[in-house]
Amino acid sequence: MSTVISENPRGIVGWFSKRDVQMYPRGWLQVGLLFLVIIANIVANYEGELAPVVPLLLPFLKLNLTDYGFIVGGTTVVSGIVSMVLGSRFDRYGRTFFVVLGTFVTAVAVFAMVLVHNTMEFLIVRLIMAIILGLVLPATTGLVRDFTPRVGRALGFGLWTFGPVGANFLAAGVAGWTLPMFHDAWQSQFYIMGTLCLVISIIVAFFIRDLAPSLRAQVVKDKSDVQKAELKARHNSGDIANPRLVFGSARIWALAVGIVLFLLVYYFTTAFGPLYLAEVFKYPASEAAGIASYFWLANLGSLILVGLISDKLQLRKICSLVGVVGIIIFMFFWIHLIGHTVSVSTMIWYTSLQGILLGIGFGPWMALYSENLEDIHPTLQGSGWALWSFAQYVIAGIFGGLTFVIVGAVGFNGWFYICMAGMVIYGIVLLTAARGPWFRRSRDAR
Known part of the structure; x- marks a missing residue:
């Protein structure tokens, strides 16, 4: 059965904002x-795009x-505030309009970094x-759920x-390779990354699609459920449930806040990783960026x-709990590295292991969270991921x-102990609040 994409007669704005897939994506279309x-x-x-050049940008x-x-x-x-305010719109109007708009504006903003000469200009670009x-994070997470059945969702x-990982890996790798070629001129990285972002935004604008609202309202457990979901969709208007079902759920809030606390060290690495390596272990900026790229590569693989x-x-x-226990044990070791001289090759191994353990803890949570949202109502994925975005960005911010x-008050070792406390809190949430089997698959899991 071929996948049908609806035509929209409302001109170019309509073409960008409402291009619905009427059949559940299969095969190469899904990929x-x-x-x-x-x-x-x-x-x-x-x-x-910013983190690798922060050691050069701040001076x-x-x-x-x-x-x-x-x-x-x-x-x-x-x-986080933007996500929460607009969360229900991702379910009501689809995801692709926000994705297309967001990627293009971000590409322009990356180029605009070249024009930054003072703190106010930097703040304006970063605010944009x-x-x-x-806008984009809840929209893209909602699309992943839309295009993947439960068996396959964690992947x-x-x-x-x-x-998020690929952006850091790519930018850190490119910076480690090209900064010496441009004599550590930080502007060079924004020319490179801006060009890449602009090309990607054009590709996304022309080809990305949404599921039809009636299909988004279905729960698909595996490939054998696809035809049944399509049949139900023909008799379903795709009406959106009240977002308060998600926003008022203590379980969803606990899962969202818990994983954010678990990932405090991840957010630190995202914003300050190369800077931390340069400040504490005295690596040159290009070398620190190169080391950080291995963290992201290992994290992605895990x-x-x-x-x-x-x-x-x-x-x-x-599966998530294995990562939680592993990263808590690792953090004791990581803290005791502070103040010691560590070779580049050894630091690559250490940062890679950290990336692996964080990935093990986080990956299964995303599927777990999506499935807990579906159990409340399948039409509220955008609202649910907007809630997580709000929790993530407010707490991380x-x-x-x-x-x-x-x-400055307790040193980096004190900061990392705070990160460890967040990991413990998430472990408790996982044990007490999340719905789903521990050791035996549920009967309706295929």
């Missing part, structure tokens, strides 16, 4: 749509670490990027992380591998703003 979501997510995660802007931390925190909170990220979300395992077993909670205040 292609997921690929478009992934590359759109790479563009939207602007932090990846140019005459910014100290504390002030930069407040800028990071404040703009990150803005992303933050607003767009608040789908693992691939989705090519966005997300895909644990996604495959989690989908095969259909046991999200136990507050801690990001306070990071170097905390470091």
Whole structure:
């Protein structure tokens, strides 16, 4: 059965905003749509484009670490507010309009970084990027759910992380390779990444699609459910349930806040990883960026591998808990590295292991969270992911703003102990709040 894409007669605006797939995507169409979501997510995660050049950018802007931390925190909170305010719109109007708009504006903003000469100009550009990220992240996570059945969803979300992880890996790798070629001129990275982002945004604008609302309202467990879901969709108007079902759920809030606390060290690495390596271990900026790229590569590999395992077993909670226990043990070791001289090759191994353990903890959670949202109502994925975005960006923004205040008071070791406490809290949430099997697949899991 071929996949039908509806025609929309409302001109170019309608063509961009409402291009619905009327049949559940199969085969190469499904792969292609997921690929478009992934590359759109790479563009939207602007932090990846910024982090590798922060050690060079701060002296140019005459910014100290504390002030930069407040800028990071404040703009990150803005992303969360945008997501929460517009969350229900992702379900009502589809996801693709927000994705197309967001990728193009982000590409322009990356180029605009070249024109930044003072703190105010930097703040304005970063604020624009933050607003767009608040739009794109819930939209892309909703699309991953739309295009993947439950058996396969953890892998789908693992691939989705090519966005935030891939942006950091790509930018760190490119910076480590090209900064010496351009004599450490930080502007060079924005020319390179801006060009890449612009090309991606054009590809996404022309080819990305939405599921029809009636199809988004169906729960698809595996490929054998596809035809049944399509049949139900023909007799379903796709009406959106009340978002308050999600916004008022203590379980969903606990899962959203818990994983954000677990990922505090991940957010730290995203915003400050190369800067931390340069400040504490005295690596040159290009070398610090190169080391950081291995963290993202290892994290990405573990997300895909644990996604495959989690989908095969259909046991999200136990898979995530393995990562939680592993990263807590690792953090004791990581803290005691501070103050020691570590060779580049050894640091690559350490940062890679950290990336692997964080991926094991996070990957299965994404599928678990999506399935818990579906259990409330399948039409509220956008609202649910907007709630997570809000929790993520507000909490990460507050801690990001306070990071170097905390470091100034208790040192980096004290900061990492706070990150460990967040990991423990998530473990407790996983044990007590999440719905789903621990050791035996549920009867309706295929």
